[in-house]
Amino acid sequence: MTTNNEQDTLWDVVVVGGGNAALCAAITAAEQGARVIILEGAPPTYRGGNSRHTRNFRCMHVGPKDVLEEAYLEEEYYQDLLKVTKGKTDEALARLCIRESEPSFDWMKAHGVLFQPSLSGTLSLSRTNAFFLGGGKALVNAYYNTAADLGVEVLYEAQVKHIALKGQRFEHVVVTHGGQDWTVKGRAVVLASGGFESDIDWLARAWGPAARNFLIRGTPYNMGVVLKDMLDQGALSVGDPTQCHAVAIDGRAPKFDGGIVTRLDCVPFSVVVNENAERFYDEGEDVWPKRYAIWGRLVAAQPNQVGYSIIDSKAQALFMPSVFPPVVADTLEDLAKQLGLPAERLQQTVAEFNAACGPADGFHPTQLDGVRTQGLAIEKTNWARPIDTAPFMAYQLRPGVTFTYLGLKVSESSRVQHQHGEYENVWAAGEIMAGSILGEGYLAGFGMTIGTVFGRIAGREAARHVNA
Amino acid sequence: MSTLELNGLLRASAEEARRQIEICNACRYCEGFCSVFPAVTRQRTFSLSDMTQLANLCHNCQGCYHACQYTAPHEFNLNLPAALAGVRTESWERWMWPRGVAAWVQRKPAASAGVLIVALFVLGALASGDAASGVFYQHFSHNLLVAVFAPLFLLPLLAIAMALRNYWKEVGGVCATVAEWRMALSQAGRMRNLSGGQDQGCQYEKGDRYSQARRHAHHAVMYGFLLCFASTSVATLMHYVWQLPAPYAWWSLPKLLGVPGGVLLTVGGVMLMRLKSRSDPALNSATRWGGDWAFLLTLTLTAASGLLLYAVSGTSAVRITLVFHLACVATLFVLTPYSKMVHGFFRLAALLREAQAQAGRGRS
Numbered sequence: 001m002t003t004n005n006e007q008d009t010l011w012d013v014v015v016v017g018g019g020n021a022a023l024c025a026a027i028t029a030a031e032q033g034a035r036v037i038i039l040e041g042a043p044p045t046y047r048g049g050n051s052r053h054t055r056n057f058r059c060m061h062v063g064p065k066d067v068l069e070e071a072y073l074e075e076e077y078y079q080d081l082l083k084v085t086k087g088k089t090d091e092a093l094a095r096l097c098i099r100e101s102e103p104s105f106d107w108m109k110a111h112g113v114l115f116q117p118s119l120s121g122t123l124s125l126s127r128t129n130a131f132f133l134g135g136g137k138a139l140v141n142a143y144y145n146t147a148a149d150l151g152v153e154v155l156y157e158a159q160v161k162h163i164a165l166k167g168q169r170f171e172h173v174v175v176t177h178g179g180q181d182w183t184v185k186g187r188a189v190v191l192a193s194g195g196f197e198s199d200i201d202w203l204a205r206a207w208g209p210a211a212r213n214f215l216i217r218g219t220p221y222n223m224g225v226v227l228k229d230m231l232d233q234g235a236l237s238v239g240d241p242t243q244c245h246a247v248a249i250d251g252r253a254p255k256f257d258g259g260i261v262t263r264l265d266c267v268p269f270s271v272v273v274n275e276n277a278e279r280f281y282d283e284g285e286d287v288w289p290k291r292y293a294i295w296g297r298l299v300a301a302q303p304n305q306v307g308y309s310i311i312d313s314k315a316q317a318l319f320m321p322s323v324f325p326p327v328v329a330d331t332l333e334d335l336a337k338q339l340g341l342p343a344e345r346l347q348q349t350v351a352e353f354n355a356a357c358g359p360a361d362g363f364h365p366t367q368l369d370g371v372r373t374q375g376l377a378i379e380k381t382n383w384a385r386p387i388d389t390a391p392f393m394a395y396q397l398r399p400g401v402t403f404t405y406l407g408l409k410v411s412e413s414s415r416v417q418h419q420h421g422e423y424e425n426v427w428a429a430g431e432i433m434a435g436s437i438l439g440e441g442y443l444a445g446f447g448m449t450i451g452t453v454f455g456r457i458a459g460r461e462a463a464r465h466v467n468a
Numbered sequence: 469m470s471t472l473e474l475n476g477l478l479r480a481s482a483e484e485a486r487r488q489i490e491i492c493n494a495c496r497y498c499e500g501f502c503s504v505f506p507a508v509t510r511q512r513t514f515s516l517s518d519m520t521q522l523a524n525l526c527h528n529c530q531g532c533y534h535a536c537q538y539t540a541p542h543e544f545n546l547n548l549p550a551a552l553a554g555v556r557t558e559s560w561e562r563w564m565w566p567r568g569v570a571a572w573v574q575r576k577p578a579a580s581a582g583v584l585i586v587a588l589f590v591l592g593a594l595a596s597g598d599a600a601s602g603v604f605y606q607h608f609s610h611n612l613l614v615a616v617f618a619p620l621f622l623l624p625l626l627a628i629a630m631a632l633r634n635y636w637k638e639v640g641g642v643c644a645t646v647a648e649w650r651m652a653l654s655q656a657g658r659m660r661n662l663s664g665g666q667d668q669g670c671q672y673e674k675g676d677r678y679s680q681a682r683r684h685a686h687h688a689v690m691y692g693f694l695l696c697f698a699s700t701s702v703a704t705l706m707h708y709v710w711q712l713p714a715p716y717a718w719w720s721l722p723k724l725l726g727v728p729g730g731v732l733l734t735v736g737g738v739m740l741m742r743l744k745s746r747s748d749p750a751l752n753s754a755t756r757w758g759g760d761w762a763f764l765l766t767l768t769l770t771a772a773s774g775l776l777l778y779a780v781s782g783t784s785a786v787r788i789t790l791v792f793h794l795a796c797v798a799t800l801f802v803l804t805p806y807s808k809m810v811h812g813f814f815r816l817a818a819l820l821r822e823a824q825a826q827a828g829r830g831r832s
Contacts, residue, residue, distance in 0.1 A: 046541075052537050053537055114665075116665065120499065120506075131497075132497070133498075133535075133666065134497055134500075134531060134532070136537070141535070141676040144676075145676070259538070260494070260495050261495045261538075263494075321490065321493050323490070323494045
């Protein structure tokens, strides 16, 4: 803060966080005449939290709509959610989110978001998910421009460390900016500061020491400070505090912010071994988009949280390219040496696997083909072809954390709840409350739907409170 | 595509561009912006010749930079518009005869200024007759102009034709079909690759906000230039075929083509300079920045002085205006193979090659 302007002003709505949910709330409130300030923890180049890594928005629609094909109705959407969460959802909030996704799509377009047809390699999503032209960072940029045009003030590198409450009432936030603590007063606050997945110590306390070996796919700024502060003050929580959503990504990815390009789609066409060169799960259980999410957990359970997906040259072109080239060798022995795996054991594992493979005539890379092994302790039930054609290639796998489930409990108006009811003027949106709806698993593009729908609700309700 | 022996400098910049493109191919968020990304998704590996083609296909709209989650300070350090701009300008320099001239002209604006000054002196010395005459051919005879400008026009075209031939070979092009030509010309004519994919435009002069200003300015320059070119061609035909020498009345075809052409070119040139002054050199070929400015200025001055010449005809200012205009024209022509002017030829070739690749044709 170079001036005392931000500090002396009594803002109508203080928005904590600077990602999709925060921006939707800020824009909605500003359009209703509220004076809004966004406190974004990151510098401008890293603004937008995990939204900058996203690529689409899961959207209900009753018929063909813009880039979305056919129809995707409430019931099917809700059933998809039930499947991934195994029932761990709040039906009222979930259905509200689903129903509001359709008008939200039009709202997004009206506020600068451009959509494009499904990306190549993602055709299975063309009915359910609307892709952002340029991805989530382009969406975030569009919203920041819209917010600026509405007169919303944005303070970057502003890390909120405390939400000052008096009874059930929010009074001000304490924010660290430029090495100093400041007080920003407001008549309402919207908490949209994400989960705690960037706080490795917290992850390690919740999950166990193995979490220190996890990679974080998104922003390093989601430290969960505001979430913890609110819970410490008696806000109600939702979601499993020990769990995070993790997928298997390239083990060479950066510790933070590796994003989409570290994804590996080679698993169904490979054998996956741990560092003892032993297989540990059916690589061909289902098509990859459906199995992708469980592999983070599977690899996390292996020694040192590492796995190795091994293919031969037959499989090389069957999956999307990823950011790092594979380790390549002409023999399995050499491959094992390069990976630091026990060579004899790897050769033995692959030999046993190869011997258990049946005829591969029906091999079909994009559908369950039933080309399977017979007689192994851990079978591979689809796409099982011998690993026998040099050169051999390997990708190291590690768990990559996408988000955490622990969050604040909110009402249908997105108001934060405590033991005796609701806070008067505190709302939450985005990952910080997503655990209410997404108690387990993940549904592609649903995080952006939760952020958009509840960001808009929170902004609307906060402005209504201020204008009353 | 064919792998060629590339010189060291180009190899370094093409390898850097390839590193970036491989990251793009794992992400694909930018698919809808332009032709570059769909072309990328057709391949898994990229030769350095592929990078030459992708670089010339890129129109530097900069949308992908602003949308990118991997720009600095991220360790992947992506800046695709700049990486491709480097490969692109070096590819023109590499193929243009005589070698080294383009690298010099593109880097040093003084080179263009020097050519202009020489042209001013030579033309000033060649001018004859009554210096105060308001009539064009009193200063330079038609034959003299043809003797000077025909080689200045034809030799650069020859150099460009030879360079394009080499380019076409490098990127694995084969004889183009009518449909491929139609597609390439339609994309060039609409500047689809400056449209941002949805007619929202580039992110060029206003940071991460979209704007159609650059596309429109570029349209004005291109169509203005083509109208001026058509005007000169018609006048040449009228002179030789119908024995109708200049000056021409305002309602004659050369004037009806040339005046709007000159206005479009001048206005477009001024707009492009305004936009360029607000854009970020770090997203473009920063080492060619000076050369780009010299080219834009020469182009705009050529058009503006042409209009001025029409305005002062019949007065004693014709001599000085004419010398200046002709010097600009000479500079523009001579430097065409070695300045940014040449991008139009390579861009069209790249669009044609892309049309071919989409049809599954060409050598790989």
